[in-house]
Amino acid sequence: MNKRVVITGMGVAAPNAHGLNNFEKALREGLSGIRFHPLLAELKFGCQIVGVPEDFETIRKSYFDREKLMSINDNIGYASVSAVDAWRDAGFSMPDADDDTVDWDTGVIAGSGIGGMDTIALSVVPLVNEGRVRRLGSRVVEQVMNSGTSARIGGLIGAGNKVTSNSSACSTGNEAVIDAFWRIRTGLAKRMIAGGSEGASPYIWGGFDAMRVICRKFNENPAAGSRPMSATACGFVPGAGGAMLVLEELETALARGARIYAEIVGGAVNSGGQRMGGSMTAPNPEGVKRCIRDAVNDAAIDLAQIDAINGHLTATYADPIEVRNWAEALERAPDNFPYINSTKSLIGHCLGAAGAIECVASVLQIYRGFLHPSINCEDVHPEIAPYASKIPQSCMEFPELKYLAKAGFGFGDVNSCIVFKKWEEK
Amino acid sequence: MDDKKIFEEMLNILRVYTKDQAALEKATLDKHILDDLKVNSARLVDVIIKCEDVFGITVEDDEADKIRTIGDAVNIIKQKLG
Numbered sequence: 001m002n003k004r005v006v007i008t009g010m011g012v013a014a015p016n017a018h019g020l021n022n023f024e025k026a027l028r029e030g031l032s033g034i035r036f037h038p039l040l041a042e043l044k045f046g047c048q049i050v051g052v053p054e055d056f057e058t059i060r061k062s063y064f065d066r067e068k069l070m071s072i073n074d075n076i077g078y079a080s081v082s083a084v085d086a087w088r089d090a091g092f093s094m095p096d097a098d099d100d101t102v103d104w105d106t107g108v109i110a111g112s113g114i115g116g117m118d119t120i121a122l123s124v125v126p127l128v129n130e131g132r133v134r135r136l137g138s139r140v141v142e143q144v145m146n147s148g149t150s151a152r153i154g155g156l157i158g159a160g161n162k163v164t165s166n167s168s169a170c171s172t173g174n175e176a177v178i179d180a181f182w183r184i185r186t187g188l189a190k191r192m193i194a195g196g197s198e199g200a201s202p203y204i205w206g207g208f209d210a211m212r213v214i215c216r217k218f219n220e221n222p223a224a225g226s227r228p229m230s231a232t233a234c235g236f237v238p239g240a241g242g243a244m245l246v247l248e249e250l251e252t253a254l255a256r257g258a259r260i261y262a263e264i265v266g267g268a269v270n271s272g273g274q275r276m277g278g279s280m281t282a283p284n285p286e287g288v289k290r291c292i293r294d295a296v297n298d299a300a301i302d303l304a305q306i307d308a309i310n311g312h313l314t315a316t317y318a319d320p321i322e323v324r325n326w327a328e329a330l331e332r333a334p335d336n337f338p339y340i341n342s343t344k345s346l347i348g349h350c351l352g353a354a355g356a357i358e359c360v361a362s363v364l365q366i367y368r369g370f371l372h373p374s375i376n377c378e379d380v381h382p383e384i385a386p387y388a389s390k391i392p393q394s395c396m397e398f399p400e401l402k403y404l405a406k407a408g409f410g411f412g413d414v415n416s417c418i419v420f421k422k423w424e425e426k
Numbered sequence: 427m428d429d430k431k432i433f434e435e436m437l438n439i440l441r442v443y444t445k446d447q448a449a450l451e452k453a454t455l456d457k458h459i460l461d462d463l464k465v466n467s468a469r470l471v472d473v474i475i476k477c478e479d480v481f482g483i484t485v486e487d488d489e490a491d492k493i494r495t496i497g498d499a500v501n502i503i504k505q506k507l508g
Contacts, residue, residue: 066442067442067443070442070472097445134471134475135475137471137472137475138468138469138470138471138472139472
């Protein structure tokens with residue numbers, strides 16, 4: 001029999017806030033975390049604005065000792081700090097350094113889209129090219145291996161269940177949560193830390209700048225740059241950060257009296273096969289709609305029960321297509337369409353961290369009963385205009401919010417959708 | 427540079443890698459770097475690199491492989507410094 005899965009802890013390092021309380025406040029206030037990045041101007045990027053967690057070097061240093069810090073690059077830092085925050089938020093304490101206990105029931109799935117590019121660019125490539133490979137020392141592999149984040153987190157908490165890192169471009173964070181959800185649901189683990197992270201590096205953003213898919217028109221007005229669902233959207237604003245969620249079997253959560261934020265009742269992951277209009281960079285609409293419907297079916301609810309959508313919605317030409325896909329998948333007309341917002345309007349597109357940070361935003365909204373404003377779309381795109389009344393322009397109290405669907409789509413035509421349900425004690 | 431100074435510098439270098447800080451405080455030349463100070467074996471390469479930087483020397487791989495105790499390290503460094 002399937003186990004029920006709930007969320008009992010969360011940690012977030014977002015461009016507009018670190019920590020749950022600050023993040024909730026930023027969401028409610030519609031606070032943008034997008035800022036001008038002088039280095040990108042110096043490097044002649046078209047897009048010179050980004051969403052990067054502020055003053056994170058100081059934050060990271062306050063969490064880990066000098067020995068660990070030497071192996072913690074940007075990406076691993078966001079992941080590790082978020083994991084520590086989530087673990088403590090769930091009511092657990094961090095083991096002492098000499099604690100030799102393994103927690104066989106707890107695992108980690110922590111993904112990244114591109115990951116430790118700063119270490120590769122600033123250490124590996126120059127030293128190897130200079131013939132000084134020996135100078136790389138012992139700390140490079142653990143920072144550039146794809147599983148660098150989950151490996152670090154696993155060691156911090158002594159996780160003895162599955163410890164791995166997934167990667168599915170901008171769907172990564174969502175997919176990690178869904179994989180962890182399935183692992184607990186099927187009885188393979190009692191508890192999982194799941195989420196995603198992405199470093200802040202021009203070496204990550206450069207490829208997107210060259211593709212001209214990122215925002216080049218708002219360098220003078222950064223906070224207005226991330227414009228999902230707007231008629232003047234002109235590409236996504238790249239971001240960085242991380243978030244982790246503690247997923248837990250309902251029984252163990254109840255047994256230890258844990259605070260429950262929400263239940264995960266459904267999840268689906270698929271690919272559009274890069275056919276039927278889908279490609280490496282664009283989703284096959286049929287794949288997206290199947291994914292949404294599969295998630296709702298998995299949740300065993302009616303399509304009509306979805307109250308709100310936290311979209312993928314990046315501020316590219318794809319936003320109107322995404323809204324249409326939601327409408328068709330959920331069989332909802334503009335007048336009974338769920339409310340819809342884009343957390344990316346506040347933080348930009350945090351790539352491999354996007355799904356995870358946005359899951360935290362989704363769960364906070366369902367837990368506290370509100371919807372954050374989707375900023376910078378006062379000029380709603382003409383094709384989305386019929387749904388305009390469903391897009392919160394300011395923070396909206398919504399205590400009856402019960403089911404929220406969160407989707408993520410990524411390069412490779414990959415899709416993911418999660419259905420969160422408000423926790424109601426029976 | 428005298429032995430005492432080299433020994434003190436070695437302790438400084440090892441400080442960040444040593445899990446047992448108490449052992450480091452009362453360390454003597456015969457203390458084993460891995461067994462007594464609980465330095466992770468993978469980090470020995472970082473200790474050698476740091477020694478090279480601090481003392482301005484080059485330690486060959488064969489020489490590095492022979493270092494077991496703090497005293498072994500001090501002797502090699504002393505030899506290199508002439």
